[in-house]
Amino acid sequence: MERYRVFDHTADLGMEIYGRTAGDLFSNAAFAVFDIITDLSQVRPRETRDIVVEGSGWEDLLVNFLREVLYLFNGDSFLSKECFVSEIDEVRVVGRVSGELFDPFRHRIHKEIKAVTYHQVMVRKTPELWTGKVIFDV
Amino acid sequence: MSEQMTGLKKIDDCRWMVSMTGGMRVPGIIYSSERLIKEMGADESPKQVANVAHLPGIVKFSLAMPDMHWGYGFPIGGVAAFGLTEGIISPGGVGYDINCGCRLVTTRLALEDVRDRVQDLVRALFQNIPAGVGSKGVLKLAARDQKKVLIDGAKWAVDQGYGTQEDLETTEDRGAMKGADPEKISARALERGREQLGTLGSGNHFLEIEVVEEIFDADAAAAFGLERDQVAVLIHSGSRGLGYQVCDDYLALMVKHIGELGFPLPDRQLACAYLSSPRGKDYLAAMACAANYAWANRQMLMHWTRETFEKVLRKPPRELGMKLLYDVCHNIAKLEQFVVDGKEETLCVHRKGATRAFPPGHPALPGQYRKVGQPVLIPGDMGTGSYVLAGTERAFTETFGSTCHGAGRVMSRTQAMKASKGRAITREMAERGIVIMASGKGTLSEEIPEAYKNLDEVVDVVHRAGISRKVAKLRALGCIKG
Structure with missing residues (x-):
């Protein structure tokens, strides 16, 4: 199954993310962010980082989760290869990412994602699929 | 698109009205031209102008400048002023890159002095000025020093030897906004912010060597120290990751407390706090820190530019005469005094992609500019050069002392990437006589000139509308980008 798709948005970057479960959706969203930032085949799962985030509903939770995911790189220069969500409900998500610190000699930055926005953020659930939509400032 | 569909009513050749509907507290006014309005197409920015008009305490109008395009919450090019007692402050009305702005450095060099050296200058600037995604500066600030940067802004940089006291005279707010609290x-x-001070950044930020091509207003040009064929340097940068994080932190905080505002918000990205509330005051104090960081940053970038010119051209500072004409920001919220309905009032003016344009005689202006008005620096897109304008009385009465800030995007980054596919952008620019070096290849493709509105058209609108006056036009010779 396709994990995410990028769509065009004036000065910015929109992303539609898919998952069979809410956990899937969130881990695919984290994957998508780093898949856009860098070539993930060059990133090794050498360290892990834990993420615990709260929100006031699915949309708010997704934005807060992605803000945290993005800070891994923007604040800590950490590139995440995969993300595993261990607990999730509408107001809280617990996850663990694995990856390594950015190394300018090994990793190329394809695109800078500067911030996650609340604009048109959406999480929708159908019996077989969870879909999320987020717009990033790039 | 018909005018009815957009809800826009033409007032005159430069202004369109967004009529009051629903919960709008004031009407909107968009400064534009027939062509720019048409080109806007399906862009949702007029709706954003209307959304801003929903916010409490908004004074007179929700305004937008001709370079308006879609933004988060507030449109880019948006101007809105709020009263201190009932009004709000919104991080989305300032933007992520707090105190993104421009500074223009003039020189005693003429075009023929550098014509054959542009390549060398660009190469050396590219070497000496860190640029690009996540670029780190040469400094790693200790916590105590960083706090000084946040409070003292450009003065901190000058105290460290990056430039002179004179530079502060010609920086908006002398490069330090009051009320900053680390x-x-x-x-x-x-x-x-710790490792990014003294870096240009990426995206639309740049440092450009330019030459004065045309003078429109001889008196103002003389006061600004501009003449035809003169070489100058334009620096466009902001508060880097620090500003982004401040916006991100406070936006999330305000979204969390959205329910306490007591009115429905048309868009979560408009999350805000009352200016009189602790949260509103905290944001203002944090925003001032980011603004001061940006001023210190541009001060350092200018210092290295001067050093680079000295080294490459082997001329002493006196001969180069590299003088800061002005530094002005275009993403900010400021407390400023205006006359509203005959009464002087302090308002919180949000300028998101809009430049302050104070009139002649305003006490905020340095003495040498007081007769002609505040210098307004309008950067173009990569390679088109820029404009210097002067602030006017009309801007002070109509637009809370504000004007446009640049060309404004018309193409999305993806569209621009597609349009530039297979093209050698660096060579195209070289054929137009512009030397460009960029750290990211993608940046050049995303920033091709076609991706932006026509700068001449944007500037013509603000000139005709009288909210600033054309003083000079500069043409690009060489440019470094992130």
């Missing part, structure tokens, strides 16, 4: 900044914002 305690209101998160550990994350501090961390992101």
Whole structure:
């Protein structure tokens, strides 16, 4: 199954993310962010980082989760290869990412994602699929 | 698109009215031209102008400048002023890159002095000025020093030897906004700012060598120290990751408390706090820190530019005469005095992609510019050069002392990437006589000139509308980008 798709948005970057479960959706969203930032085949799962985030509903939770995911790189220069969500409900998500610190000699930055926005953020659930939509400032 | 569909009513050749509907507290006014309005197409920015008009305490109008395009919450090119007692402050009305702005450095060099040296200058600037995604500066600030940067802004940089006291005279707010409180900044914002001071950044930020091509207003040009064929340097940069983090932190905080505002918000990205509330005051104090960081940053970038010119051209500072004409920001919220309905009032003016344009005689202006008005610096897109304008009385009465800030995007980054596919952008620019070096290849493709509105058209609108006056036009010779 396709994990995410990028769509065009004036000065910015929109992303539609898919998952069979809410956990899937969130881990695919984290994957998508780093898949856009860098070539993930060059990133090794050498360290892990834990993420615990709260929100006031699915949309708010997704934005807060992605803000945290993005800070891994923007604040800590950490590139995440995969993300595993261990607990999730509408107001809280617990996850663990694995990856390594950015190394300018090994990793190329394809695109800078500067911030996650609340604009048109959406999480929708159908019996077989969870879909999320987020717009990033790039 | 018909005018009815957009809800826009033409007032005159430069202004369109967004009529009051629903919960709008004031009407909107968009400064534009027939062509720019048409080109806007399906862009949702007029709706954003209307959304801003929903916010409490908004005074007179929700305004937009001709370079308007879609933004988060507030449109880019948006101007809105709020009263201190009932009004709000919104991080989305300032933008992520707090105190993104421009500074223009004039020189005693003429075009023929540098014509054959542009390549060398660009190469050396590219070497001496860190640019690009996540670029780190040469400094790694200790916590105590970083707090000084956040409070003292450009003065901190001058105290460290990056430039002179004279530079501060010609910087908006002397490069330090009052009320900055580092305690209101998160550990994350501090961390992101620690290694990025003295870096240009990426995206639309640049440092450009330019030459004065045309003078429109001889008196103002003389006061600004501009003449035809003169070489100048334009620096366009902001508060880097620190500013982004401040915006991100406070936006999330305000979204969390959205229910306490007591009115429905048309868009979560408009999340705000009352100016009289602790949260509103905290944001203002944190935003001032980011603004001061940006001023210190541009001060350092200018210092290295001067050093680079000295080294490459082997001329002493006196001969180069590199003087800061002005530094002005275009993403900010400021407390300023205006006359509203005959009464002087302090308002919180949000300028998101809009430049302050104070009139002749305003006490905020340095003495040498007081007769002609505040210098307004309008950067173009990559390679088109820029404009210097002067602030006017009309701007002061109509647009809370504000004007446009640049060309404004018309193409999305993806569209621009597609349009530039298979093209050698660097060579195209070289054929037009512009030397460009960029750290990211993608940046050049995303920033091709076609991706932006026509700068001449944008500037013509503000000139005709009288909210600033054309003084000079500069043409690009060489440019470094992130």
